[in-house]
Amino acid sequence: MFKRVFMLGMFLLAGIYMVGCGRGKTSITLAGSTAFQPFAEKLAEQFMDKNPNVNVTVQGGGSAVGIQSASSGAAQIGMADLVTLPEEAKGLTSTVVAKDGIAIVVNPKNKINNLTTDQARDIFNGKIVNWKEVGGDDVPITVVSREAGSGTRTSFEQILTNITLKKDALIQDSNGTIRETVANDVNSVGYLSHGLINEKIKAIKIDDVECTSEMIIAGQYKLVRPIFLLVKGEMVGEVKNFIDYILSVEGQKTIKDNGLLPAK
DSSP: OHHHHHGGGHHHHHHHHHHHOOSSSEEEEEEEOTTTHHHHHHHHHHHHHHOTTEEEEEEEEOHHHHHHHHHHTSSSEEEEEOSSOOGGGTTEEEEEEEEEEEEEEEOTTOOOOEEOHHHHHHHHHTSOOBGGGGTSOSSBOEEEEEOTTOHHHHHHHHHHOSOOOOTTOEEESSHHHHHHHHHTOTTEEEEEEGGGOOTTSEEOEETTBOOSHHHHHTTOOOOEEEEEEEEESSOOHHHHHHHHHHHSHHHHHHHHHTTSEEOO
């Protein structure tokens, strides 16, 4: 699947390369995971405050773009949120910097608060098409999903298993647009990083387990994947310093305070 989407990211990668070519400062460009993007932006701001000679630019594009950008050199660091890295990433140096739960979310007006794993699978497969089939109102379900190549989608499908996304699902290109779509459609259901849950959407329980940091740490909530930073070759210079900062006590606290789980 990742191979099929690499070419779709080439124009984006060209843009990333141009953005990363700043003058007068050491430039670091990150690209990839939209789930980790807002957290990387916050960490980049903190790092630049401490290192004014370094300019850190953060771009999205999805995990497939993150892998391709690191491999091609269009970005110094690729970001990928995947249960396991694909073959295309085997030649890259990978570092886990955080862990992230994947929440299944609905509109706050939806009275559904819990789904079994089988029910969730059947909704995204299109076998369950009306909320009344799982105890909700008699209205059709609008399924919202990420695009092929998204790390969030790949991880979601790998963990739930046996997912063939229904053909009329609404496809969104980021965790943020998933959130906005579900917030504006009372009959919709989607999935996103648990670190991006806010009052506009409602995370539902899966098998009676809430998607919270506590349940993830306890090993009770199962929809969890690592966040990888990927570098071509050995980590050196400011790239190494930036990744070391993310893994520092301060960096890991920022990750935790903003909704993700620290790597250590």
